Amino acid sequence: MTKQGMTTQEEAAEQLRVIRAVMERATIFRALSGETALIGGAAALAAAWLSEGKHLWAWAAWWLGGLVIVLAFNVFQIFRIKLAHKRPFWSHGLRVALRGVMPSLIAGGFLGLIFVRVDQDRAAACMWILHYGLALLAIREFAPKSMVWLGWAFVVFGVASLAGITSVVDNLEIWMKDLNGSRLMAIAFGGFHLIYGGLIVTTARREEMPG
Amino acid sequence: MIDFSLLDRTIHEKGRLSIMTLLASRAEPWPFQDLKGQLEMSDGNLITHLRTLEKAEFITGEKLTGDGRPQTLYVLTAVGREAFVAYLGVLEQILGLRK
Numbered sequence: 001m002t003k004q005g006m007t008t009q010e011e012a013a014e015q016l017r018v019i020r021a022v023m024e025r026a027t028i029f030r031a032l033s034g035e036t037a038l039i040g041g042a043a044a045l046a047a048a049w050l051s052e053g054k055h056l057w058a059w060a061a062w063w064l065g066g067l068v069i070v071l072a073f074n075v076f077q078i079f080r081i082k083l084a085h086k087r088p089f090w091s092h093g094l095r096v097a098l099r100g101v102m103p104s105l106i107a108g109g110f111l112g113l114i115f116v117r118v119d120q121d122r123a124a125a126c127m128w129i130l131h132y133g134l135a136l137l138a139i140r141e142f143a144p145k146s147m148v149w150l151g152w153a154f155v156v157f158g159v160a161s162l163a164g165i166t167s168v169v170d171n172l173e174i175w176m177k178d179l180n181g182s183r184l185m186a187i188a189f190g191g192f193h194l195i196y197g198g199l200i201v202t203t204a205r206r207e208e209m210p211g
Numbered sequence: 212m213i214d215f216s217l218l219d220r221t222i223h224e225k226g227r228l229s230i231m232t233l234l235a236s237r238a239e240p241w242p243f244q245d246l247k248g249q250l251e252m253s254d255g256n257l258i259t260h261l262r263t264l265e266k267a268e269f270i271t272g273e274k275l276t277g278d279g280r281p282q283t284l285y286v287l288t289a290v291g292r293e294a295f296v297a298y299l300g301v302l303e304q305i306l307g308l309r310k
Contacts, residue, residue, distance in 0.1 A: 012305035018225055019299075022232040022250075088248050096239075 032136075032147060033077050034200030040070040041193030048186035060116040060124070063185065097139050104135035121181025122165045129188040130158025150196045157188050221267045222298045226252060226260045231287070231295050234270060240284035243272075261285065269294055 032040075043066040051062035082089050108131020115124035133154025140148045161184055164172035179187075222231055229250050234241055247257055264270045269291030272283045287295070 008305055012302045015223070015225075015228060016302055016306070018228055019232045022229045023236055091245075091248060 032074065032150075032196075033081075034197045036070065036074045036077050037193040037197030037200065039073050039197075041190050041197055043070050044189035044193060045186055048182040048190060051182045051185075052180075055119050055121070056116060059121050059181065060113070063128075100139040101135040104131045104138055107131060108134070122176075122179070122184060123162070125181040125184040125188075126158055126162040126165065129154050129161065129184065132189075133158055146196065146200060150192060153192050154188055157192075218301050219294050219298050221263060221269065222294060224260070226250070226256065227264055230257075230260055230264060230285075231269065231291065231298075234285060234287040235292065235295050240273070240286040243283045243285065246285065264291070267291075267294075 047062045047066040051059045054062070078094070079089055082091070108127050111131070112124040112127040115121070115127060133151045133156075136143070136147055136151030137155065140151065143151075160172060161176065161179070163169045164176035164179075167173050222228055230246065233246060233249060243257070243261075246252075246261075247254065250257065252260075261270065261272065265272060268288055270285050271288055272285045274281060274283045
């Protein structure tokens with residue numbers, strides 16, 4: 001028996017739409033909106049300019065300050081979107097995403113600070129870039145493809161930069177000679193985020209709300 | 212020839228179909244409150260659907276009473292997963308997505 005006024009095919013299509021909507025809402029989580037990426041990219045370029053030539057905690061302070069601003073903006077963005085869709089802020093999707101990203105972020109953040117302490121800003125930058133990429137990849141199972149690509153970009157750039165500054169690969173060392181910590185951070189957190197954010201806000205918007 | 216009687220009526224109802232879909236989407240158990248938040252159902256409505264699915268042995272619920280608030284975690288059983296996959300298969304046949 002079919003529902004009123006519906007053919008069996010229409011009913012089956014409707015059921016598949018229900019399944020698809022539930023799956024997308026539950027599984028896709030854009031932890032980083034296009035707008036946040038643009039703000040983050042701009043903040044990273046500003047931090048790079050302000051931290052240029054600085055050392056130790058004076059260098060790190062600009063980056064940590066920028067991080068706080070971007071995090072606050074991202075929380076505000078998620079809150080605003082959830083409010084508009086009448087969905088709870090502290091959702092299952094958000095909790096699962098945080099569980100996924102926290103190990104890499106904590107480890108990378110701590111390692112970076114260790115290198116800051118010994119005035120190795122390039123190594124600190126590599127740690128932050130690499131672990132940020134790993135954090136994004138840790139939630140790849142329910143992240144949009146664009147975020148997975150962003151994660152890989154950070155990981156590849158982080159590993160290559162680390163190889164370059166440790167003189168493991170000769171060719172890379174030549175490329176790295178003019179790159180200090182601020183410039184590495186500017187390329188990754190500034191450049192990659194601006195490209196990612198620009199692509200997200202200019203391409204067709206999909207329903208990729210935090211679950 | 213498609214055998215429409217194969218469409219499992221327990222799963223076919225939209226509320227229960229949504230619950231089965233959520234439980235099938237992740238290996239982790241789903242707490243009652245998360246199901247409620249995700250599906251935007253009332254407590255009574257959700258409990259009724261969960262009981263129907265439990266009775267059909269498609270899902271199991273485990274009550275946890277730790278230090279915090281007690282909560283019930285739901286997970287799809289092997290029978291439930293099989294029924295869900297079979298249900299999707301019939302839908303695909305109806306829509307001509309599967310030869």
